[in-house]
Amino acid sequence: MEITFRSIGTIHSPFHDLADMPIQPYGEASSPGTIEIYPDYSAGLKDLGGFSHIILLYYLHKVSSVQLTIIPFLDSEPRGVFATRAPLRPNPIGLSVVPLQKIEGNILFVDQLDVLDGTPLLDIKPYVPEFDERTEVRIGWLEHARGKARFARSDNRF
Amino acid sequence: MEITFRSIGTIHSPFHDLADMPIQPYGEASSPGTIEIYPDYSAGLKDLGGFSHIILLYYLHKVSSVQLTIIPFLDSEPRGVFATRAPLRPNPIGLSVVPLQKIEGNILFVDQLDVLDGTPLLDIKPYVPEFDERTEVRIGWLEHARGKARFARSDNRF
Numbered sequence: 001m002e003i004t005f006r007s008i009g010t011i012h013s014p015f016h017d018l019a020d021m022p023i024q025p026y027g028e029a030s031s032p033g034t035i036e037i038y039p040d041y042s043a044g045l046k047d048l049g050g051f052s053h054i055i056l057l058y059y060l061h062k063v064s065s066v067q068l069t070i071i072p073f074l075d076s077e078p079r080g081v082f083a084t085r086a087p088l089r090p091n092p093i094g095l096s097v098v099p100l101q102k103i104e105g106n107i108l109f110v111d112q113l114d115v116l117d118g119t120p121l122l123d124i125k126p127y128v129p130e131f132d133e134r135t136e137v138r139i140g141w142l143e144h145a146r147g148k149a150r151f152a153r154s155d156n157r158f
Numbered sequence: 159m160e161i162t163f164r165s166i167g168t169i170h171s172p173f174h175d176l177a178d179m180p181i182q183p184y185g186e187a188s189s190p191g192t193i194e195i196y197p198d199y200s201a202g203l204k205d206l207g208g209f210s211h212i213i214l215l216y217y218l219h220k221v222s223s224v225q226l227t228i229i230p231f232l233d234s235e236p237r238g239v240f241a242t243r244a245p246l247r248p249n250p251i252g253l254s255v256v257p258l259q260k261i262e263g264n265i266l267f268v269d270q271l272d273v274l275d276g277t278p279l280l281d282i283k284p285y286v287p288e289f290d291e292r293t294e295v296r297i298g299w300l301e302h303a304r305g306k307a308r309f310a311r312s313d314n315r316f
Contacts, residue, residue, distance in 0.1 A: 001278050003217050005249040007159045024289050041248055043226040046238030050298020054240075057215070057251055059161050068201040080204030082212075082282040085289065090199055091163040091280045093215055093251070097292055120159050122249045124240040128297050130304065131182050131243065132290065134255055139286050140208020146288060 007120030009037040009106075011058060013113045018062055021154045022114040023073050024085070024096075032101075035108040035121060042106040053127035054100045054110070059120045060092035063158065073152055074145035083140060087158050094119070097127050165278030167195040167264075169216060171271045176220055179312045180272040181231050182243070182254075190259075193266040193279060200264040207261045211285035212268070217278040218250035221316065231310055232303035241298060245316050252277070255285050 013033035015021045022030040035056070037045060048054065065088055071077065072084040081089055094115065101109040108124075139146075171191035173179045180188040193214070195203060206212065223246055229235065230242040239247055252273065259267040266282075297304075 001165045003163045003165065003278065003280070005161045005163070005251075007161065008248050041226065041240075044239040044248070045241070046227060046236075047241035047299050048238055050296065050301075051241065052294065052296035053292045055253065057249075057253070068199065069204060078204075080206055081202040082199075083203070083205035083209065083284055085283055085286070089281055090166050090202070091215075093163075093281050095213065095215070095253075095283060097290055099292075120161065122161070123247055123251050125243055125253060126241055126298065126300065127292060127295065128243070128300055129291075129295055130297075132255055133287075134211045134257075134285060136210065137285065137287055138208065138210035139288075140284065141205050142284065142286055143208075 005122055007059065007122065008041045009035055009121040011035050011113070011115045011119040011121055013115050013117045015116050018116065018158060019154055019156045023152045023154055024114055030112040030114050032111045033113040035110060037106040037108065039106060045103060045106070048126065049103045051100060051126040053097055055125040055127050056096045056098060056121065057123040058094045058115060059122055060087045060094045061120055062116060063087045063092040066090050073154060074148050075141060079141060093122065163280055165217065165280065166199045167193055167279040169193050169271070169273045169277040169279055171273050171275045173274050176274065176316060177312055177314045181310045181312050182272055188270040188272050190269045191271040193268060195264040195266065197264060203261060206284065209258060209284040211255055212258045213283040213285050214254045214256060214279065215281040216252045216273060217280055218245045218252045219278055220274060221245045221250040224248050231312060232306050233299060237299060251280065
């Protein structure tokens with residue numbers, strides 16, 4: 001089944017190259033940036049300013065291949081792509097939870113971006129701990145990498 | 159910019175009607191179910207079984223219109239759609255964090271589904287608190303609805 005979406009905006013960040021980027025939004029290397037919502041959709045931003053954090057879903061537009069098993073940034077073993085956050089997914093949709101600083105018209109000012117400049121935005125959802133947080137969590141192979149993502153940057157592998 | 163995705167599997171749940179569904183996965187009304195991954199993609203499931211919770215991204219295939227402002231289930235005022243989790247979004251992508259119970263071949267057994275039977279799956283990501291949880295969170299208009307989603311069910315509004 002083919003599904004067609006349309007970008008609702010563009011993410012602007014200081015990252016112009018897939019290498020040397022932060023690999024997760026909370027990393028030391030992540031950066032403030034802006035999100036431009038296209039005027040057709042700006043009415044949907046009403047009330048969003050009351051939320052401190054938002055979930056961004058975006059199209060990983062520079063990803064041109066799919067790998068079902070990959071060696072992720074924080075590991076040295078091949079892992080199933082669905083057990084990783086790596087970008088070479090069958091449907092390259094990125095997900096980041098970022099702090100929302102302010103909204104001016106159709107421009108969102110956010111922090112902790114780990115997203116390439118010019119990335120097409122698919123959706124924004126409010127981050128709600130009651131819906132999105134879980135306790136008693138096991139994180140499989142990532143257990144041994146705990147804490148490393150904060151300082152890690154990408155290389156050329158994807 | 160048009161973006162085309164392809165479903166990688168199908169979500170099977172006891173919910174056959176958009177009305178009377180749980181409105182969030184952790185609700186009292188949510189249900190166990192299965193996720194069938196199409197054989198072409200099953201190699202990507204390697205190592206996923208080590209994670210207790212997974213993030214499902216899916217296509218809200220029964221949503222046929224877009225509303226930029228809507229009255230959400232937990233409220234009586236019109237809100238911008240991006241400040242809600244309502245389905246009538248410009249790009250109808252659903253997001254649920256659910257417990258993964260076991261994997262048998264290309265079938266995932268999960269709990270706490272709030273998803274319509276037959277929903278096309280777009281992506282699975284491991285839920286990693288270090289990446290996905292945030293503290294000191296403000297939740298805007300939802301503040302007064304805190305705790306209500308657990309018992310709420312949908313009606314016919316979407």
